Amino acid sequence: MATRTQTTVVDIAGVVQGIVLVTIPALSTILTDPAHYGLTSAQYGTMFAPQVVAAIAASLAGAGLARRHGTHAVYLAGLACSLASMVLLLTSAAVMHQQNLAYPLLLAATAFLGAGFGLAVPALNSLAAAFHPTAVDRAVLILNALLGLGTALAPVFVAVFVGLGFWWGLPVLSTLLLVALLAVSLRLPMHTGARAAASTAGGRMPARFWLYAAFALLYGICETVNGNWAQLDMTTSVGASTTTAALALTAFWAMVTLGRLLFAAITRWLPARATFHLLPFALAGVFGIIASLPHGHAVQGVIAFGAAGLCCSALLPLTISFGQGELTGFSAAVAGGVIAAYQLGYGIAAFGAGPLVNAGTPLSRLYAIAAFVALAMGLLSFAVAHRQRSPRTLHPAPAPVHAPAQPTT
Secondary structure, eight states: OOOHHHHHHHHHHHHHHHHHHHHHHHTHHHHTOTTTTOOOHHHHHHTTHHHHHHHHHHHHHHHHHHHHHOHHHHHHHHHHHHHHHHHHHHHHHTTTTOHHHHHHHHHHHHHHHHHHHHHHHHHHHHHHHHHOTTOHHHHHHHHHHHHHHHHHHHHHHHHHHHHHTOTTHHHHHHHHHHHHHHHHHHHSOOOOOOOOOSOOOOSOOOTTHHHHHHHHHHHHHHHHHHHHHHHHIIIIISOOOHHHHHHHHHHHHHHHHHHHHHHHHTTTTSOHHHHHHHHHHHHHHHHHHHHTOOTTOHHHHHHHHHHHHHHHTTHHHHHHHHHHHHSGGGHHHHHHHHHHHHHHHHHHHHHSHHHHHHTTOOHHHHHHHHHHHHHHHHHHHHHHTTTOOOOSSOOOOOOOOOOOOOOOO
């Protein structure tokens, strides 16, 4: 039976990891400001390539590492990687005007950030489930909501610290939180109690798995267009202040978190499969609104990005729930594969859009393109959830590697 201290540490770790996940991208306006790092759109976007590669590799390797060394060791390794990321980010601040030194440090920071996500977040989900054996679904849902809370808090902290005149306050805060968390976690017996799996399902992944992977990839693109480019769209296209842009990003992540709780609570009235079909089309409509927002309508922009968060909220958890429910013999591989595909979609939107913006593509057109991606995701949802029973409870996936806005050239 887990102690209150153990369960509390896991919950706090969820919030901290959520803050850390968004620390670097939440500083996008600093990273692209000529008075600070002065990165171009392409440089800023490419900066997330190591993060995506490391996150995919770590998420796929995490299960094997846990079998060999235990979930506690994997969790601690994830925290250590996240701490290394924040230290590298702070180190880069000392040489931010020397781009030949600062940029490699930023690349290394995002790589460690991705590795930390891929190791710590799945381990936290396993620990939450193990510590609440009689209420696994509820425990995992709460943990993912706390992760979402952390991602929503990060841009708020950025706005506060930038307003106070020291933008580096957020990475300092993240570093201190990680050091405290590591110090406490090292002394706690945080284990899942599960035995190493003797064998795994053999053979190739069923063909239908690739439908789930394709859906997760499209979802990753749609979510990241919001998470990575929202602040830049608000400041450049809509003409909002940096504070209002941060509020729009906060609204997006907050509604992602609240939406998961909402759709889990109303499955009796709105079946999960219906939610899975409806949300992509609603997201396409919201993208259309964002693409057509006129200059000076900052309040409407905040509302629109909040609506986008609501539309995104339940899609990834339902993808994993449906996949594990249908492909029962491959449930562990399905979860890892879907998360890897989601990360690939994140990478496409995070650093693939940078060259388009650098080449002069208006951000409004980027959101118009995203609307078509969301429509494709909606059509694909009918193949993914074809004749499938709706799970009564959402099984949230590990929180995303999120990011806020993008660069100005």
